[in-house]
Amino acid sequence: MPHLRPFVSAVVRPIPITTRAERMREMDLAGHNPFNLPADKVSIDLLSDSGTGAVSIDQQAWAQRADERYAGAESFYRYRDAVREIVPFEHVLPVHQGRAAERVLFGALLGEGAISLSNTHFDTTRANVELRGAEARDLPCPEAADLDSDFPFKGNIDVAEVERILSGPERERVGQILVTVTNNGFGGQPVSMANLEAVSEVARAHGVPLILDAARFAENAWLVTRREQGYQDWTPSEVARRAFEFADGAVASLKKDGLSPEGAFIAVRDGRVADRCEVDIIATEGFRTYGGLTGHTLEQLAVGLREVVDPNYLADRENEAAYLAARANQAGVDTVQPSGLHAIYLNAGRLLPHLSPSQFPGHALASALYREGGIRAAELGSLYLGSLDENNELVSPAPFELIRLALPRRVYDHSHLEYVGEVLADIAKDPGAVPGYRITHAPKVLRHFRCRAEPIEG
Ligand SMILES: Cc1ncc(COP(=O)(O)O)c(C=O)c1O
Structure with missing residues (x-):
C-alpha cells in the first residue's frame, strides 16, 4: 500500500x-x-x-484546559502519568528543557574529577558534565566509524571499553554511564536493545548508574522495531518502556519526542537522587510540580507523549x-x-x-x-x-x-x-x-x- x-x-x-x-x-x-x-x-x-515541530489540534485543545495553580495542578498529574506510561520510574520531575535536566541530574551524580561515559555526549550534555569539573568521555561502538556501512545500530556504546574502564583503576571516578538514544552527536543513529541490555548488565555489576539521554526515545524505539531481530511485533511504546527498564534514570528533552516547543523530564528510581534533584529544581526551575513549565505546556506534553508513539x-x-x-x-x-x-x-x-x-x-x-x-x-x-x-x-x-x-x-x-x-x-x-x-x-x-x-x- x-x-x-x-x-x-x-x-x-x-x-x-x-x-x-x-x-x-x-x-x-x-x-x-x-x-x-x-x-x-x-x-x-x-x-x-528541537521545539520546532507543529502541535496537534488535541494538544491545542488540552492546553486550553490548563490548570496553572502553583502546586499539585491537575496538568502536572496528566503530564506525570503520560511520562510514567513509558518510563517505569517512581520519581518524575518536570524542568523547562533538556539541558536543565542534565544540569540538575549531573549535579546529583557527578562530583569534581568524576568521569561520565557515553556513546556520545550531545554538546550541551558535554558542557553540563564539564561545568561540574567532570570529564565527558565518548565511547561510540567501532562500527560507527564507517559512515557508509549499513550496520543498523551505529548509535551503540562500546560495551567492551566500558567494561575495561570499570574493571580498572578509573572505576571509582566513573559517576554515570549515559546512553544517548538516538545518538544525535553521531549521525542520529539508533541504539539496539541488545546493546542497552549488555551495558546495563555491566553497569549493575559495577554499581554505576545507567542513565538514558532519551530525547528521541520514540524514534529509537521505532528503529528497533524496524531493524532488530525479535522486536518486529512490538509497539513503539512497548520497546521504549523496555529500554527505560534497563536504566536507573533518564533525562529527556521533550522538545523532540514530547512534540512540544518546550519541556523535559528527569526520571529516576532512587529516592535519594530524586530528593537532591528536587531541591535544585525548586531553587532554580520552579516548584516540583511545574519545574518552570506552564500548565499549558504540561498539557501539550501529556498529549504529545502519546501521539509520538x-x-x-x-x-x-x-x-x-x-x-x-x-x-x-x-x-x-x-x-x-x-x-x-x-x-x-x-x-x-x-x-x-x-x-x-x-x-x-x-x-x-x-x-x-x-x-x-x-x-x-x-x-x-x-x-x-x-x-x-x-x-x-x-x-x-x-x-x-x-x-x-x-x-x-x-x-x-x-x-x-x-x-x-x-x-x-x-x-x-x-x-x-x-x-x-x-x-x-x-x-x-x-x-x-x-x-x-x-x-x-x-
Ligand atoms: C541528545 C540530546 N540531549 C540533550 C539535548 C538538550 O535538550 P534541550 O535543547 O531541550 O536543552 C538535545 C538537544 O538537541 C539533544 O539532542
Whole structure:
C-alpha cells in the first residue's frame, strides 16, 4: 500500500522568499554563523528538530484546559502519568528543557574529577558534565566509524571499553554511564536493545548508574522495531518502556519526542537522587510540580507523549527522512548510512575535497545551502568538534566533516524537501566553487553556537 501522511495542516505559517543578494548580506551580518541569522530570513529551517515541530489540534485543545495553580495542578498529574506510561520510574520531575535536566541530574551524580561515559555526549550534555569539573568521555561502538556501512545500530556504546574502564583503576571516578538514544552527536543513529541490555548488565555489576539521554526515545524505539531481530511485533511504546527498564534514570528533552516547543523530564528510581534533584529544581526551575513549565505546556506534553508513539506517525517520519536522503544521494551528496529519523547527515568532507578540515568544509556547505537556497543547517565537523589554537587555527580536526539537516516534526512536506534536493544538486554541480572559511572569533566554550567566520576569497 502506498504511504499516506497521517495528518494535514490545520494552521499555516508563511515562509520568507529571499533573494541571493539579501542572503549574502544577512550572512555577513551574522558573522557567517547560521545560529546568528534571524529566522525570518530563513526559508527552510533545518537547523534543529528541537521545539520546532507543529502541535496537534488535541494538544491545542488540552492546553486550553490548563490548570496553572502553583502546586499539585491537575496538568502536572496528566503530564506525570503520560511520562510514567513509558518510563517505569517512581520519581518524575518536570524542568523547562533538556539541558536543565542534565544540569540538575549531573549535579546529583557527578562530583569534581568524576568521569561520565557515553556513546556520545550531545554538546550541551558535554558542557553540563564539564561545568561540574567532570570529564565527558565518548565511547561510540567501532562500527560507527564507517559512515557508509549499513550496520543498523551505529548509535551503540562500546560495551567492551566500558567494561575495561570499570574493571580498572578509573572505576571509582566513573559517576554515570549515559546512553544517548538516538545518538544525535553521531549521525542520529539508533541504539539496539541488545546493546542497552549488555551495558546495563555491566553497569549493575559495577554499581554505576545507567542513565538514558532519551530525547528521541520514540524514534529509537521505532528503529528497533524496524531493524532488530525479535522486536518486529512490538509497539513503539512497548520497546521504549523496555529500554527505560534497563536504566536507573533518564533525562529527556521533550522538545523532540514530547512534540512540544518546550519541556523535559528527569526520571529516576532512587529516592535519594530524586530528593537532591528536587531541591535544585525548586531553587532554580520552579516548584516540583511545574519545574518552570506552564500548565499549558504540561498539557501539550501529556498529549504529545502519546501521539509520538503512534506507529503511523513514526512511519511517516521514517518516510520523510528516507525521501530527503534519497534526494541528497541523487544530487550526488553522500549521507551517513543508514539514515535515521530526525535528521540527514551530509558528508561535506567528501563533497568538497578541495577544502582541508582547517577550511571547515561542513561550515562551507552549510553556508552554501543558505546562500544558494535560504536553507539553514548545522555543521557537525571540525568547527563543532575540532580544537583550535589561540589564533583560531585548527590543530586537531573532527573525525568527519558532516552537516546535519534536521527535520522539524510534522512541518515540511515532500515539496519542501524536494526543493532542498534541488539546491543541493545545484551546489554539487560545481563543488569547487564553494569557498572555505576562516574563524575570526572563537569562544572557548560552545564555540559553534557563538563563533564568527569569514569566507576565504579566491
Ligand atoms: C541528545 C540530546 N540531549 C540533550 C539535548 C538538550 O535538550 P534541550 O535543547 O531541550 O536543552 C538535545 C538537544 O538537541 C539533544 O539532542
